Amino acid sequence: xxxxxxxxxxxxxxxxxxxxxxxxxxxxxxxxxxxxxxxxxxxxxxxxxxxxxxxxxxxxxxxxxxxxxxxxxxxxxxxxxxxxxxxxxxxxxxxxxxxxxxxxxxxxxxxxxxxxxxxxxxxxxxxxxxxxxxxxxxxxxxxxxxxxxxxxxxxxxxxxxxxxxxxxxxxxxxxxxxxxxxxxxxxxxxxxxxxxxxxxxxxxxxxxxxxxxxxxxxxxxxxxxxxxxxxxxxxxxxxxxxxxxxxxxxxxxxxxxxxxxxxxxxxxxxxxxxxxxxxxxxxxxxxxxxxxxxxxxxxxxxxxxxxxxxxxxxxxxxxxxxxxxxxxxxxxxxxxxxxxxxxxxxxxxxxxxxxxxxxxxxxxxxxxxxxxxxxxxxxxxxxxxxxxxxxxxxxxxxxxxxxxxxxxxxxxxxxxxxxxxxxxxxxxxxxxxxxxxxxxxxxxxxxxxxxxxxxxxxxxxxxxxxxxxxxxxxxxxxxxxxxxxxxxxxxxxxxxxxxxxxxxxxxxxxxxxxxxxxxxxxxxxxxxxxxxxxxxxxxxxxxxxxxxxxxxxxxxxxxxxxxxxxxxxxxxxxxxxxxxxxxxxxxxxxxxxxxxxxxxxxxxxxxxxxxxxxxxxxxxxxxxxxxxxxxxxxxxxxxxxxxxxxxxxxxxxxxxxxxxxxxxxxxxxxxxxxxxxxxxxxxxxxxxxxxxxxxxxxxxxxxxxxxxxxxxxxxxxxxxxxxxxxxxxxxxxxxxxxxxxxxxxxxxxxxxxxxxxxxxxxxxxxxxxxxxxxxxxxxxxxxxxxxxxxxxxxxxxxxxxxxxxxxxxxxxxxxxxxxxxxxxxxxxxxxxxxxxxxxxxxxxxxxxxxxxxxxxxxxxxxxxxxxxxxxxxxxxxxxxxxxxxxxxxxxxxxxxxxxxxxxxx
Numbered sequence: 001x002x003x004x005x006x007x008x009x010x011x012x013x014x015x016x017x018x019x020x021x022x023x024x025x026x027x028x029x030x031x032x033x034x035x036x037x038x039x040x041x042x043x044x045x046x047x048x049x050x051x052x053x054x055x056x057x058x059x060x061x062x063x064x065x066x067x068x069x070x071x072x073x074x075x076x077x078x079x080x081x082x083x084x085x086x087x088x089x090x091x092x093x094x095x096x097x098x099x100x101x102x103x104x105x106x107x108x109x110x111x112x113x114x115x116x117x118x119x120x121x122x123x124x125x126x127x128x129x130x131x132x133x134x135x136x137x138x139x140x141x142x143x144x145x146x147x148x149x150x151x152x153x154x155x156x157x158x159x160x161x162x163x164x165x166x167x168x169x170x171x172x173x174x175x176x177x178x179x180x181x182x183x184x185x186x187x188x189x190x191x192x193x194x195x196x197x198x199x200x201x202x203x204x205x206x207x208x209x210x211x212x213x214x215x216x217x218x219x220x221x222x223x224x225x226x227x228x229x230x231x232x233x234x235x236x237x238x239x240x241x242x243x244x245x246x247x248x249x250x251x252x253x254x255x256x257x258x259x260x261x262x263x264x265x266x267x268x269x270x271x272x273x274x275x276x277x278x279x280x281x282x283x284x285x286x287x288x289x290x291x292x293x294x295x296x297x298x299x300x301x302x303x304x305x306x307x308x309x310x311x312x313x314x315x316x317x318x319x320x321x322x323x324x325x326x327x328x329x330x331x332x333x334x335x336x337x338x339x340x341x342x343x344x345x346x347x348x349x350x351x352x353x354x355x356x357x358x359x360x361x362x363x364x365x366x367x368x369x370x371x372x373x374x375x376x377x378x379x380x381x382x383x384x385x386x387x388x389x390x391x392x393x394x395x396x397x398x399x400x401x402x403x404x405x406x407x408x409x410x411x412x413x414x415x416x417x418x419x420x421x422x423x424x425x426x427x428x429x430x431x432x433x434x435x436x437x438x439x440x441x442x443x444x445x446x447x448x449x450x451x452x453x454x455x456x457x458x459x460x461x462x463x464x465x466x467x468x469x470x471x472x473x474x475x476x477x478x479x480x481x482x483x484x485x486x487x488x489x490x491x492x493x494x495x496x497x498x499x500x501x502x503x504x505x506x507x508x509x510x511x512x513x514x515x516x517x518x519x520x521x522x523x524x525x526x527x528x529x530x531x532x533x534x535x536x537x538x539x540x541x542x543x544x545x546x547x548x549x550x551x552x553x554x555x556x557x558x559x560x561x562x563x564x565x566x567x568x569x570x571x572x573x574x575x576x577x578x579x580x581x582x583x584x585x586x587x588x589x590x591x592x593x594x595x596x597x598x599x600x601x602x603x604x605x606x607x608x609x610x611x612x613x614x615x616x617x618x619x620x621x622x623x624x625x626x627x628x629x630x631x632x633x634x635x636x637x638x639x640x641x642x643x644x645x646x647x648x649x650x651x652x653x654x655x656x657x658x659x660x661x662x663x664x665x666x667x668x669x670x671x672x673x674x675x676x677x678x679x680x681x682x683x684x685x686x687x688x689x690x691x692x693x694x695x696x697x698x699x700x701x702x703x704x705x706x707x708x709x710x711x712x713x714x715x716x717x718x719x720x721x722x723x724x725x726x727x728x729x730x731x732x733x734x735x736x737x738x739x740x741x742x743x744x745x746x747x748x749x750x751x752x753x754x755x756x757x758x759x760x761x762x763x764x765x766x767x768x769x770x771x772x773x774x775x776x777x778x779x780x781x782x783x784x785x786x787x788x789x790x791x792x793x794x795x796x797x798x799x800x801x802x803x804x805x806x807x808x809x810x811x812x813x814x815x816x817x818x819x820x821x822x823x824x825x826x827x828x829x830x831x832x833x834x835x836x837x838x839x840x841x842x843x844x845x846x847x848x849x850x851x852x853x854x855x856x857x858x859x860x861x862x863x864x865x866x867x868x869x870x871x872x873x874x875x876x877x878x879x880x881x882x883x884x885x886x887x888x889x890x891x892x893x894x895x896x897x898x899x900x901x902x903x904x905x
Contacts, residue, residue: 018058019210020203020231021051026868027194028059029878031173032066032143033867041164043149043176045183046196047315048324049232052177055196056145059175062879063143068173071144075151084115086156087127090144094134105133124155128162141171150182161188181315198229205628207231211238216630217427219249221392224628226326233326240327246429252334260331267313268332282314282321283332342366357381357397364400372410375401379414386421395421399434402441412442416450423453426596426629431457446474448485452492456555460597462633462666462674464500468493468508475512483517487528490516491555494535498562499633501672501711509536528556535559538712554595561601562713596625600637610784610821612645619645633671636662640677644684648785650825652688655681676702676711676718683721688825696725700738707741715742716753720786723757732761748779756790759797767797775810788817792830799837807837847892847904854888857881862901 018025024044031040044052060070073089091113098109109130117123135142146152146160164174165188178186180195187193199207204224208215211234215223227233240259241248248256261268271279305321308314315324323329333341345366352359360377367374382397398418405411415438422430435454438445446454451474458467471492480486490512497505513532517525599622606615619641626635639662647655659681668675683698699722702710709715719739726735739757752774759770774780774790781787795811798804811834818827847855860870867878867885894900 018051018054019207020199021055021196024055024194024196025058026878028055028175029062029882030867031175032059032063032068033878033882039167039171039173041174041176041191042194043178043183043187043191044194044196045178045180045187047180047198047230048312049230049326050180050196050198051231052196053147054231056147056175056177060143060145063173066882068141068143069138071142072147073145073156074147074177075149075153075156077151080151080153083120083153083155084112084123084127084159086146086152087131087159088113088115088156091127091130091134094131094138097134097137100137101133105130109134120155120158124158124162127155127159131159131163132166132168135168135172136170138170141173143173143175145175145177147177149176149178150186157186164188164191199231200229201628202624204229204231204234206624208234209627211235212241212244215244215246215249217246217429218392218396218422219246220628220630221425221427222249226330228322228326230326236325236327257331257334260327261335264328264331267328268335271313279308279313279323279332282323283329283336342368355380357385357393360397361400364404367404370406371404372406375404375414378404391421391424392427394418395425395427395430395434402437408441409445412438412440412445415441416445416447419450420453423457426460426625426631428457428460428632429630432461444478446478448474448478448480448489451475451478452488452555455492455496459495459499460631460633462636462671464496464502464505464670468496468500468505471496472508484525486512486516487525487532488553488555491528491532491553491559494532494559495555498535498559498713499673500670501676502670506536524553527560528553531556531559535562538562558595558597558601561598596622596631597634599625600634600641603641607645607648608783608785612648612821615645633666633674636665636671637674637677640674640681643681644677647681647684647688648826649822650688650828652685652690652825655685655688659685672711673713676714680714680718680721683725687721687725692725692728696722696729696731699725700731700734703738703742707738709742712743716750719757720753720789723760724789727760727763732763736761748777749783752777752780752790753786756786756793760793763797771797784817785821785823788814788821788823788830789826791817792826792833795830795837796833799833804837808834811837849891850888854884857884858888858892858900859904861885861897862904864897864901 028042031042044055046052056072060072063070071090071093073086075086079085091109095109095113098106098113101109108126111117112123112126112130115123117126144163149157149160152160160174160176163172167174174191176187176191183193198204201224204227205220208220208223208227212220212223223234223237227237237244240263241256268279305314309316309321312324313328314321323332336344342365345362349359349362349366352362355377357378358381360374360381363374364378378397378401382394382401385397386394395418398414398421402411402414402418405414415434419431419434419438422434431454435446435450435457438450451471455467455471458464458470471489475489480489490509493505493509493512497509509532513529513536516529518529599618603615603618603622606612606618619638622634623638625631626638639658643655643658646658659678663678666674668678679698679702683695683702686692686695686698699718702714702718703722704710709718719742722735722738726732736758739754739761755770756774759767759774762770771790771794775787775794780790791810792814795807795809795814798807798810811830814830815827815834818824818830847858850858857870861867867881870881871878889895889900892900892903894903
């Protein structure tokens with residue numbers, strides 16, 4: 001399915017076109033708060049391409065929506081000698097109001113519009129006075145944006161400074177975009193500064209994944225290095241090459257060179273020969289590095305370097321320089337003949353330290369044939385990178401080294417070694433590519449450990465049948481030599497069976513596990529075997545969470561977290577807590593914490609424990625990993641988890657849209673785990689929308705004709721959803737048959753949950769004992785969401801028994817718990833039941849005229865929380881909070897937070 005991307009995270013507080021700038025946008029959003037209506041002066045300072053212009057554009061759009069009068073202008077390099085032109089654009093936007101001015105002011109404004117006063121000071125004074133007078137006439141607040149202030153002509157710069165020092169009456173917000181290198185000399189005193197640093201890698205990866213979805217794996221990594229955290233460079237790439245593929249990024253075709261040359265012809269062709277040579281030297285940095293100044297000075301001279309920096313083509317980066325526009329550097333490099341590029345790489349290699357990975361990479365770029373000395377240098381430098389934790393650099397170095405290796409067996413070994421490091425980075429396509437190269441050169445080089453890594457890569461690509469076929473073929477071709485190798489292959493088979501849910505795969509995994517030694521003395525091996533066994537048969541009598549012990553294998557950690565989640569283990573047991581803390585702190589060895597699949601079962605446990613914001617954070621981390629690598633299956637499961645949380649929070653349409661957006665992304669017949677996640681999310685979404693028939697159908701589809709769960713991991717959750725929808729659709733008897741047919745771990749949570757479900761479905765004189773067991777057992781405090789549901793259903797049952805006093809007690813507690821979690825739809829159902837029990841849930845007093853959402857926001861605002869803090873607390877955007885407050889204040893007869901606090905107190 002070409003071009004697919006999962007929906008944007010609904011918790012993102014910035015507009016979609018400001019991906020990665022949520023924190024910076026929140027500062028501007030607060031200034032434009034429709035309630036605040038105050039004045040502000042803010043300079044947005046960043047390097048070229050950092051996103052200053054995008055922030056100003058979005059600020060202008062949002063301000064117009066909030067009834068601001070918006071004035072926009074920008075400085076230009078070729079207008080610096082045209083005095084007053086930048087400020088004149090602001091005046092032109094207000095010219096319709098000129099007739100409203102008094103006679104003398106009107107005459108001055110007309111002269112200013114025509115840039116008539118000849119002297120510098122006279123023209124600046126006329127423009128400033130006219131702007132001040134016209135802004136004063138405008139109703140409501142005004143936003144003034146000035147992009148590229150450092151390029152404004154001197155007259156306009158003085159005008160803007162005058163407006164900052166002596167602003168007109170009324171709320172005026174001024175946003176100034178300034179280049180970082182000029183900020184110290186251009187930004188007037190008294191102006192706050194918002195610095196735009198390069199995008200963090202996670203944010204840049206997400207933006208790149210959104211704009212160029214077909215570029216994955218190490219090609220995406222290469223573009224991230226090239227664009228250096230500059231959102232404008234990513235946007236330009238997507239505009240120039242909208243259908244770019246991974247192969248094109250790794251080996252740019254001649255059409256790319258031609259397009260880039262045409263785009264940057266005016267910039268590069270006008271350079272003199274020495275400057276062009278210096279620019280070419282900088283461009284030969286393999287597209288992903290800043291060049292140390294000492295290296296440039298040694299080749300071209302410091303004076304020449306300073307001259308090029310002054311033109312804006314290059315910009316300083318600490319003790320180095322780089323192209324201000326990364327694509328200009330790419331254009332400069334690709335436009336040079338291959339012979340010249342090779343010579344530039346040799347010059348770099350000559351001045352770089354011997355034994356460094358960078359020197360080896362430049363030697364490789366200058367080499368056209370096979371060369372074992374260069375390959376050995378790459379291998380040595382890559383090993384140093386691996387020791388420092390730079391797995392991607394290690395894999396890249398070994399990949400290059402293998403391609404330069406004359407001996408096929410040596411090349412295959414290097415490919416296989418690169419494969420292991422590439423697997424840690426999550427680049428599944430890269431792993432498969434390296435595996436194919438290793439097999440082509442020498443099949444014997446693919447060890448069982450490498451086979452397990454390739455199996456994981458295929459699993460991540462949602463190709464479970466292919467993964468199991470490859471695993472079996474390699475096991476027959478090269479049987480494992482020791483207990484650890486056999487256990488690794490059994491672990492990989494357990495992973496496939498867990499994801500696919502196919503009985504045949506589970507049988508194969510059992511057989512491979514039986515071939516391992518159950519009495520191994522090593523504690524790490526014992527933990528690993530226990531995790532694999534429980535992962536294969538999570539509901540077998542012997543299945544249990546592996547004992548606390550050394551976990552140095554990524555798949556063992558994943559098996560253990562899955563078992564903890566599926567077996568309904570309390571979130572605070574010793575081993576489960578250790579797993580969570582290790583994943584969050586990234587403290588495991590052997591790259592365990594680099595396995596993002598760990599985050600989702602941990603997030604599921606946090607959802608059950610009522611810690612939904614923490615679950616959001618883990619889901620976001622899993623999404624970040626998907627953006628940086630190619631993890632197709634995890635992408636779909638992330639969306640399924642987000643859809644589930646959205647549905648639990650009452651957003652049925654949004655949850656359904658999320659789940660349906662990925663329904664055809666993978667083959668669900670061989671990925672039954674994620675199919676169950678999606679089906680469950682759709683069921684909860686339908687319930688949130690009030691479509692109980694559809695909700696029941698979705699939940700019933702998770703069980704076979706005889707009632708057995710088609711996918712065992714989520715049986716408890718699925719049963720609870722089935723029961724809730726069966727009661728509302730008159731299918732309690734059918735749901736009871738499913739309940740009786742389902743197996744599961746015999747623990748406190750299962751007993752409480754089944755007691756609640758049976759009580760709901762039978763609805764007779766024996767129901768009370770079941771409800772009491774679900775609400776009174778102290779162990780239930782570990783799962784506040786299910787405890788809230790049990791109280792709600794018990795309270796509804798008590799009301800039907802006309803025991804309204806007891807009913808109100810449980811329903812009131814359910815409302816409090818569900819509100820605290822943010823489950824708005826279910827909280828509303830509990831309020832309806834509470835009202836039917838004779839207790840009004842309506843708010844009286846000053847807040848009685850507000851909607852429930854407005855009431856929550858107003859209470860938090862009265863407590864002193866800012867719009868951003870309220871938005872974070874309620875999982876919405878600051879703009880939505882501001883709109884609610886803007887609509888609520890007139891109803892309450894207040895105009896500020898202080899008045900609001902006084903009213904409620």
